[in-house]
Amino acid sequence: MVEFLHVWKEGPVGIVVLNRPENLNAWHEAMRKELANTLRAFDQDDEVRAIILTGAGARAFSAGQDLNEAKVFDEIRAGDWIEEWRNLYGTMRNISKPLIAALNGVAAGSAFQVALLCDIRVGHEGSRMGQPEINSGITSTLGPWIMNEMLGMSRTIELTLTGRLMDGTEAHRIGLIHYLVDKDRVMAKAREVAEQLAAKPPIAMKLNKRRFAEMTERTFDDALQAGLTAQRESYASGEPQRYMQAFFAERRSRAAGATA
Numbered sequence: 001m002v003e004f005l006h007v008w009k010e011g012p013v014g015i016v017v018l019n020r021p022e023n024l025n026a027w028h029e030a031m032r033k034e035l036a037n038t039l040r041a042f043d044q045d046d047e048v049r050a051i052i053l054t055g056a057g058a059r060a061f062s063a064g065q066d067l068n069e070a071k072v073f074d075e076i077r078a079g080d081w082i083e084e085w086r087n088l089y090g091t092m093r094n095i096s097k098p099l100i101a102a103l104n105g106v107a108a109g110s111a112f113q114v115a116l117l118c119d120i121r122v123g124h125e126g127s128r129m130g131q132p133e134i135n136s137g138i139t140s141t142l143g144p145w146i147m148n149e150m151l152g153m154s155r156t157i158e159l160t161l162t163g164r165l166m167d168g169t170e171a172h173r174i175g176l177i178h179y180l181v182d183k184d185r186v187m188a189k190a191r192e193v194a195e196q197l198a199a200k201p202p203i204a205m206k207l208n209k210r211r212f213a214e215m216t217e218r219t220f221d222d223a224l225q226a227g228l229t230a231q232r233e234s235y236a237s238g239e240p241q242r243y244m245q246a247f248f249a250e251r252r253s254r255a256a257g258a259t260a
Contacts, residue, residue: 004031006056007038012049012198013191014042021057024106026066032084036091043095049198051095052190053118054102058183061101061127064109067136071244078231085110085142086224092117093213093220096206098197102190103127103177108165109143116146119209120197121176122190123168124183129176130165137243139230145223149216150176 004027006017016038018025027035042048055061073081092099092114101107103123107115112129115121123129131143140160147156151174159166172180181189197205234240 002034002038005034005038009045009048010191011195012047013194014045014048014051016042016051016053018053018055018062020066021055021059023066024060024063025055025057025111026063027110028066028069029084032088036088039091039095039099043097048097049202050098050100050194052100052102052187052194053114054187054190055104058105060105060111061103061107061115062111063106064111065138067244067247070136070138071241071248073235073240075232075236078235079228082224082227082231085227089113089117089142089220093216094210096202096209098194098200098205098209100190100194100197102186103129103168104183104186106165109133109138113143113146116150116176120178120193122179122181122186122193123171123177124181124186125168126183127168127171127177127186128165129168129171130163131159132163132165134161134163135243136247137234137240139227139234139240141227141230142223145219149219 004019006019008015016035018027018031018035020026020031039051042051070081098120099118101115101118101121103115103121105126106128108128108130109132112131115129131140131147133140133143144156144160147159155174166174166176168177168180171177179189179193
């Protein structure tokens with residue numbers, strides 16, 4: 001049983017919906033574990049030949065890390081956090097079946113990384129994507145790793161240091177979104193792509209995907225080790241906690257002003 005996902009099968013396609021719409025599908029430890037376990041289960045299911053990952057609601061694929069969880073981390077918990085990402089990202093990198101991201105809305109931070117770890121991405125003009133961690137005082141290491149593999153150093157530096165989000169048009173232009181469609185057609189296009197990939201020879205699919213993982217294994221391991229060191233140093237300084245507390249204080253102030 002899963003609490004934070006909706007999961008079902010449609011013929012040869014497994015569908016996973018991130019299901020915390022009240023939090024823009026932001027994830028915490030339990031949700032990360034559920035996602036990794038669900039993807040592994042689909043990978044072992046002979047009836048499933050392709051997998052779609054999307055988010056509940058119309059606003060977000062996922063806002064990434066739930067700051068309500070991260071704001072209370074210390075340097076020890078921050079290290080454990082990186083190991084949780086090793087579990088999820090390692091699972092995504094090593095499943096043998098094609099994984100399609102249906103980007104129904106924003107994909108920020110670690111959700112941007114999860115989207116990039118999918119094999120194919122379908123989105124619309126409002127599918128905003130990027131690496132805004134710096135705005136919350138959170139160090140980025142896994143994000144720059146995957147961006148650099150796909151975009152090169154110059155774009156990686158700009159996106160990491162500014163924390164800005166790209167719209168779907170820009171993401172499509174630079175090759176991060178493969179299919180840009182109308183908002184109401186994102187899931188239909190994702191199903192179309194999933195069914196096409198599900199019909200491909202499964203051994204060739206498995207071996208191709210395995211080779212892609214092998215090609216980036218060294219840099220993936222390096223990013224995880226760098227993340228372990230950087231997050232411990234960052235959280236020991238107290239900076240992420242201060243910035244996130246300030247973010248929540250500002251949000252409470254805006255909410256109070258709106259109801260006054």
